[in-house]
Amino acid sequence: MEIYKTNGVCAKEIGVEIEDGILRKVKFFGCCDGDSKAFEILLKDMKIDKIINDLYHIECRERGTSCMRELCKILMQLTGR
Numbered sequence: 001m002e003i004y005k006t007n008g009v010c011a012k013e014i015g016v017e018i019e020d021g022i023l024r025k026v027k028f029f030g031c032c033d034g035d036s037k038a039f040e041i042l043l044k045d046m047k048i049d050k051i052i053n054d055l056y057h058i059e060c061r062e063r064g065t066s067c068m069r070e071l072c073k074i075l076m077q078l079t080g081r
Contacts, residue, residue: 001025006070008063011036014071018078021048031067039067048075 001015012030016023026043028036043051052072060066075081 001027003029004074006067008065009060009067009070011067011070014067014074016071016074016078018048018075021079022046023048023051023075026071028067035067043071048079052076052081 001017003013003015005013010031011028013028015025015027015029017025023043023046026040028039052075055068056072058066058068
């Protein structure tokens with residue numbers, strides 16, 4: 001699992017493991033434990049394109065970003081999107 005720093009969100013780091021366009025594992029470090037566990041369950045084995053298309057637009061507290069957008073940015077960087 002590779003760990004990436006985030007900006008402007010509660011989760012200070014996000015760990016991802018991808019394989020063949022699929023997010024195999026994800027871990028959010030520094031956010032609410034319950035949310036982190038839910039994200040891990042819901043996003044496991046999901047297609048990266050679906051994650052980006054469905055979740056990139058989510059914004060938290062008018063910050064211009066969110067934990068989901070930060071995850072999408074990481075996935076976009078890793079897949080060249």
